[in-house]
Amino acid sequence: MKIKPDHKTEILMLQPFETFLPLYIDRLLQLNKRYLVSQTYKRGATHPVEPQKDCILLSDYDAAGGANIHLNAVKHDKYAAILDLTKPAHKKKLLEMLDPNSGYQVFWAVVKSRKDLEARINAGYIPHMRRYIAKNTTWRIDHDATVFPQVQIAFGELFITLKWRSQTIRIKFEDIENS
C-alpha cells in the first residue's frame, strides 16, 4: 500500500537549514566563500512561510573544484547552477531571488547547531527510527538501549547515521520520516 503524502506528513518534514538573507553575501565574500551551488529544496516547501514559492538550497564553497563536484552530483536538478559571488550578474540574480516578492524561498545548507538538530531529531523521530530499524535491519534493540543518531549533509541532502554496538547504517533522513 502506498501512502500519499498529505498535509500532515508534509508538515512533519524536518527543515533544518537557515533562510538565506542578503547580508550573508558580503559575509561569505569576506570568508572567501565565493561559490554557491543552487539546487531544488523540497524540505523548504513544508515551511509554513509562502508554501507556493519554489524553494532553493544554496551550498557554499571556497574553491571552484568543490563547487563543481557538488554541481556534478545534482546535475539533473532544474535549479542546479554555480553562482560566483564575485560576478555582478550572478550577484544580481541572487539578490532578485532573495527579494521578498520573488517567486523563490532561498535556504542556506548550514545548521546553527548540530547538537540542537540532533536533539530535535531525538525528540521527534525516535518512534520513526525504531520502526525503520525493526523493518530494515536485523538489530534487536532493547527498549532502554541507546542508538546514537548523527546527522550528515551530503550535496544538500540530509542523511542520518545510526550506530548501535559495532554496527552502523547511513540512511536518507526522508526514509526515517516515512517510516
Added chain:
Amino acid sequence: MYALVDCNNFYCSCERAFNPKLENRPVIVLSNNDGCAISRSEEAKALGIAMASPAFMMEDLLKKNNVAVFSSNYTLYGDMSDRVMKTIGSFVPRMEIYSIDEAFLDLNDMESVDLVQLAIKIRSTVKQNTGIPVSIGIAPTKTLAKMANRYAKKKRKDAGVFWAANDDLIKEMLEHTEVGEIWGIGHQYALFLKRHGIHTALQLSETPEEWVRVNLSVVGQRLLNELKGISAIQWEFEAPTKKNITTSRSFGKLLSDAHTIKEAIANHAATCALKLRQQKSCCKTLQVFIHTNPHKTDEVQYSRSINVQLETATNNTSEIIKHACKGFDIIFKEGYRYMKCGIIVDQLVPEDQIQHSMFDNADRVKNKTVINALDGINKSLGKELVRFAVQGYEKKYRLKTDYLSPSYTTNINQIIKVKN
C-alpha cells in the same frame, strides 16, 4: 563511509616530482631488468603504450615521441610512498595502507565533516607536500570506494574526487563500470558474467542473491553485498603475516659462473631471513631454484629446484644461507647460461612457537644475540653494512638499470641540488 586514495601513475609521478622538465612529456617506468612498462604517464598512455609492453619492442616509438624512460627505483618509490601515507594519515583517525600507492581511509566517525572539502584538502596537501597527484573515491563500502576512485580518474579528471553520496550517484557509477573493472572480479569471472548477459556493475548488483551464491560462491555474495552498500570486507589495519616469502631476481646478464650465482643465492637467503625476523616468524622448509632463459630457444635449457627440510625452524641468516648454498650445490650444473635464481621459505611458524629438536647442536641463544646485533647495526648505519662473507660486495649479477634516477630522498650524495 570509506575513502580510497590512490596516487596517479605513481612511479611516473615520483620521477616527475624531482624533474619538472618531465611535465607534459610522456614518461614510462620499466620493470626489473628494464623489461616492460609498468607505469605510464597520461601522455604515454595517449601514445598507445600498453601496460607491460616490452621495452625492446617499442624502441622506435619511444625515440620518435621523446618518451622519458626510467628503470624502476624502488628505494625512491618506497620513501615517497611513506611520505604520501604520512600526509594522508594526518587527516583521518584510521587508515589501511593497501599497497605502495593506495590507502583506504575510515570516515565513519566524521559525519560532521564535509567530505568533499576534506577530499579536496587531502588532494592539495599531498600534492604540496610530496608533488604526487592523487585521486579520491568516497563510498559506503570498500568495493564501492575503489570503484568511485576509478570513476573519479575516468569521469571526474579535473576534480579528482568522486563521492558516491546517495543512491543516484552510486547507480550512475555502477552503470558506467564494466564487470571486469570491479575490484575482486578477475578475467575469467568477467567472461563468465558477460556470457550470462551481465556487463555492468549495476546489472551485477541487481542479480538475484541465490544465483550469485551458486555461481560465484560466497565470495561473490560478499561482493554483491558490497555493491549494494552493505559493508562486507573487514578492515586490515595491520598487514597479515605472510605464509611464505619469496626472494628472486633475474640476473642483469646470463651467468655461468657458480661462484657469482652462489653469491646471489646467499643474498636472496639473507633477504628472506631478514623478512622472517621482521614478521617474527621462522621457516621449516626452503626451496632453492635456478633456471636458464626459456626464451633463448637456440640455447640448451635447464631448470631445477630443491626443497630443503630444516631440522628446527629458523630465521637465522647464517643457517638459512648455509642450507640454501647446500641446495644450490646439489642442483647447479656447469655448462648452462642461467637467467634467474631464487629462494622460497615456507611452512612458517611464529618464532615463539618453535618445536626444538632433541639432536639440535646449535647454540640458538648465542646466534640470536649475534643476529640481533647485526640487525641493529644495519638498521642504524646502513642496509647490508655488516654481512656474511659469502654474500660478497661486487654483485656482478645486479639487475640491469640503465635508466635509474638518483635516490633523491634517501642518499645524501644524491640529494637534489639547487643552483644559484
